[in-house]
Amino acid sequence: MNTGVVRSLTRALFVGFVRDRAALFYTLLFPLFFLVVFAGVFGSADSPRVEVARVAPVPLLDQALAHDPGLRDTIEVTAYRTPEAAVRAVEKGDADAFAAQDGGTLSIRYSVADRVQSGIVQSLFGGLTQAANRAATGERPAYRLEARQVEDASLSAIQFFTPGLLGWALSMAGVFGASTTLVTWRKNGLLRRLRLSPAPLRSVFAARVLVSLVTALIQLAVFLGVALLPVFGLRLTGAWWMSIPLVLAGVLAFLGIGMLVGAWARTQEAASAVTQLIVLPMAFLGGSFFPLDSAPGWMRTLSYVFPLRYLNDGMLDVMARGLGPASALPQIAALLAVAVVTSLAAARIFRWDAT
Amino acid sequence: MEVRWALRSYRPIMAHTIRATGLRKRYGAVRAVDGVSLEAGEGEFLGVLGPNGAGKTTLLEMIEGLREPDEGEVTVLGLPVWPRNAALLPRIGVQLQATSFFERLTAREQLRTFASLYGASGARADAMLETVGLAAKADTRVEKLSGGQAQRLSIACALVHDPEVVFLDEPTAALDPQARRNLWDVLRAISTGGRTVVLTTHSMDEAETLCDRVAIMDEGRVLELGPPAALVRGLDVPARVSVPSGRLPRAEAAALPGALDAADDGVSLVVSTRDPAAVLAAMGARDALDGVQVRGATLEDVFLHRIGREYRA
Numbered sequence: 001m002n003t004g005v006v007r008s009l010t011r012a013l014f015v016g017f018v019r020d021r022a023a024l025f026y027t028l029l030f031p032l033f034f035l036v037v038f039a040g041v042f043g044s045a046d047s048p049r050v051e052v053a054r055v056a057p058v059p060l061l062d063q064a065l066a067h068d069p070g071l072r073d074t075i076e077v078t079a080y081r082t083p084e085a086a087v088r089a090v091e092k093g094d095a096d097a098f099a100a101q102d103g104g105t106l107s108i109r110y111s112v113a114d115r116v117q118s119g120i121v122q123s124l125f126g127g128l129t130q131a132a133n134r135a136a137t138g139e140r141p142a143y144r145l146e147a148r149q150v151e152d153a154s155l156s157a158i159q160f161f162t163p164g165l166l167g168w169a170l171s172m173a174g175v176f177g178a179s180t181t182l183v184t185w186r187k188n189g190l191l192r193r194l195r196l197s198p199a200p201l202r203s204v205f206a207a208r209v210l211v212s213l214v215t216a217l218i219q220l221a222v223f224l225g226v227a228l229l230p231v232f233g234l235r236l237t238g239a240w241w242m243s244i245p246l247v248l249a250g251v252l253a254f255l256g257i258g259m260l261v262g263a264w265a266r267t268q269e270a271a272s273a274v275t276q277l278i279v280l281p282m283a284f285l286g287g288s289f290f291p292l293d294s295a296p297g298w299m300r301t302l303s304y305v306f307p308l309r310y311l312n313d314g315m316l317d318v319m320a321r322g323l324g325p326a327s328a329l330p331q332i333a334a335l336l337a338v339a340v341v342t343s344l345a346a347a348r349i350f351r352w353d354a355t
Numbered sequence: 356m357e358v359r360w361a362l363r364s365y366r367p368i369m370a371h372t373i374r375a376t377g378l379r380k381r382y383g384a385v386r387a388v389d390g391v392s393l394e395a396g397e398g399e400f401l402g403v404l405g406p407n408g409a410g411k412t413t414l415l416e417m418i419e420g421l422r423e424p425d426e427g428e429v430t431v432l433g434l435p436v437w438p439r440n441a442a443l444l445p446r447i448g449v450q451l452q453a454t455s456f457f458e459r460l461t462a463r464e465q466l467r468t469f470a471s472l473y474g475a476s477g478a479r480a481d482a483m484l485e486t487v488g489l490a491a492k493a494d495t496r497v498e499k500l501s502g503g504q505a506q507r508l509s510i511a512c513a514l515v516h517d518p519e520v521v522f523l524d525e526p527t528a529a530l531d532p533q534a535r536r537n538l539w540d541v542l543r544a545i546s547t548g549g550r551t552v553v554l555t556t557h558s559m560d561e562a563e564t565l566c567d568r569v570a571i572m573d574e575g576r577v578l579e580l581g582p583p584a585a586l587v588r589g590l591d592v593p594a595r596v597s598v599p600s601g602r603l604p605r606a607e608a609a610a611l612p613g614a615l616d617a618a619d620d621g622v623s624l625v626v627s628t629r630d631p632a633a634v635l636a637a638m639g640a641r642d643a644l645d646g647v648q649v650r651g652a653t654l655e656d657v658f659l660h661r662i663g664r665e666y667r668a
Binding site: 004005008009012013015016019020184188189190192193194195196197198199352 | 419420421439441444445447449451452454455456457458459460464467468469471472473474496512
């Protein structure tokens, strides 16, 4: 290894990367764009709201809202002029239920188009009715339910999708970066040219890896910087700094996959297509876009094939779930193992030139 | 064979900077290089001339140490080139293709990066940029350079560490005539100071202009090897004297002293002869010399004579 060579090559490659507008876009702006979209879609979803339509006052509902102000965060009541208008609102999804009260009978109309929401509506009104019945008997309740979430009280949607989207951005940059570099350098003859220079080839590869590691740290900083803005409201938990070694190990794994693709592919088009075929399913099955807790068992098992799963899990543990620094070590080990295996495989099928 | 030995000894043989013996390389059923032996002396400018697919590049790559020969061996500066020889690499310079660059760097950054690979200074890189006439383009990105400028930069990258031996693979292919001639000045300057240069080309006039010796190659074999002038002289092809049509009747021209034959295509009257002086004197006596051109045999004739005229892609 020759440090002078590594330094000057790293500088040259980094300058070349910074001047590549398309690469910069896909590495930084594109994932941030998703962060904005996800924040918009899921930002208000941390406490699901139920929108109730009514025409005449519903005394039972009004009493409950007056009695428990916390319910106002969950239930939003909108008045409609006619029952027909209220039913149409439910059909269109503008309201989750149309509630009416006739003496002792509380009636609700709901749509099964959204099964989750219709379930919430039924259990909510069932609960209200039972509470009112019990209050009418004048009995003191024998049992009381106290519910609290296990995570940090600050946990909201952004805590979940910041690590996921960051992992996806890192995997795209890593796999694309390595495969593109290898195919381009082979096609334009730079690989052969470098082979005929006295610079050790280790130094050339070390420089390329260094550029990717630096790029990944910039991605991490930018991503966390944006997500921490009050608009998005990310809050970092105790051992969040463990995401730095996690990110570095993740990049090595993705570079390994990229080198494997680049060593195999003969053309840029083939490399891009195969990279997409790997990165996109990996992003979905690795849990970047949605949590896998509710996914079927086989899908969860399959997800462990992808290194992104380990990176996402590890980052979620330390950034959002508040677990200690040691919790990330198994994930780091798994990522490094992927890096070693893929790099060795890439070295085996490596070719200097296109013929 | 006798002729070839005579040609080879035309220049006194110096210490062999490059010595290739019995090189063979086949790809499947194709014999890309089929038994080539070559030597180049110190300070010599050696050209390898041949049509596309003749095996020039494969031969060059085996001599550079980029490809392992199936048979035969190569030493450069007395050192074996295969496997990758880290002791030899700082002493040779290679130009593979004009596009073998790091992407999106300026000409200066590119050259400085290559300099660092060889431990050469940035100042040396900047001086090299001046030498190849690219100082004005120092801050231009490589993607924006013209074909000729990219070739100059590529050659500068091959020379930045002041190597003793330089390999150039078709440096003027795909350049316009003016850019080609400009590049010749650069190439001629390379070989000063005892530097050995090996150049592949499919351009006869380039080989004739630049090279001390030329190897004519086809189908993986060297057909002729020697100084261009000696190859031409050895060919014994008649000279061609031409004047615009109408100066002389064709039959009269064919009967001139020294004339072998005459042809008139309506534009030019062409007399072939082994004694152009006699033909010119006879034409002068008939006052038919206006617009005369005399064309001797060129390397092209040698090439066509050896390789034939049939079209090969």
